[in-house]
């Protein structure tokens with residue numbers, strides 16, 4: 001199941017283009033420590049990819065920026081295209097007393113990848129550049145604060161200029177449906193008030209698709225991750241077990257995990273790449289050119 005990435009659902013032209021170029025996608029997770037970043041990566045990509053901290057069932061705190069790349073084989077797809085998926089797991093904020101500038105290593109990492117691309121672009125091997133730029137940054141928000149922390153605001157303000165930021169509400173199993181709804185509205189207001197431009201996508205021709213609408217409408221998605229499987233009606237399901245019942249990761253009625261997964265590896269993957277190229281990398285290039293000519 002985890003290997004089935006719905007990759008064949010990419011629009012055909014994008015699919016053709018990626019066949020030629022080799023499809024690379026990089027996802028980064030950022031936020032306070034202990035919010036389930038490593039667990040979510042494992043829930044999303046399971047057997048295909050596991051950061052060392054997320055390997056097996058014991059998840060250790062992430063202390064350095066960790067990059068893991070895996071070849072993802074399309075499942076049962078006659079047009080078979082391999083994808084190289086890279087996941088960048090980052091150390092959580094708040095481990096040290098002084099958390100000012102804690103986003104700097106992350107900003108540096110993103111800029112390094114742009115720099116590399118920029119260099120490659122002006123070199124001899126232009127047609128075969130490896131795209132290692134960060135295409136999406138999932139920003140984890142603590143569900144227990146009921147609002148953004150000043151550090152979240154500052155971090156997202158630093159990141160949104162550089163990368164597609166997709167905010168997610170972590171550990172959504174700790175909130176009721178009403179609390180989730182309230183928190184989503186509140187967070188969107190705060191994001192707006194603080195001039196943070198989160199990823200909204202630029203998919204036009206499919207604007208009226210109910211799936212795209214459902215996905216964009218669910219942001220900031222409320223997610224649940226787990227490294228454990230439980231038996232439910234004879235089936236193995238990923239979830240978190242409580243005395244009052246089982247929260248299923250891959251159940252749309254329980255959380256937005258499936259919507260997020262669908263967005264990342266299916267409906268919005270190409271668009272996240274396009275926005276990286278057209279908006280964020282373009283900004284980087286402009287700055288770079290200005291520096292070079294001043």
Ligand code: GDP
Nearest residue numbers: 033034035036037038039059092171223224225
């Ligand atoms: P990270 O520091 O953000 O990478 O967080 P980890 O993935 O290491 O998880 C920290 C702790 O939170 C672990 O004990 C996980 O089992 C737990 N955890 C992870 N995801 C969830 C979730 O969705 N809900 C709940 N309640 N706990 C979670």
Ligand code: MG
Nearest residue numbers: 037038061062
């Ligand atoms: Mg971690």
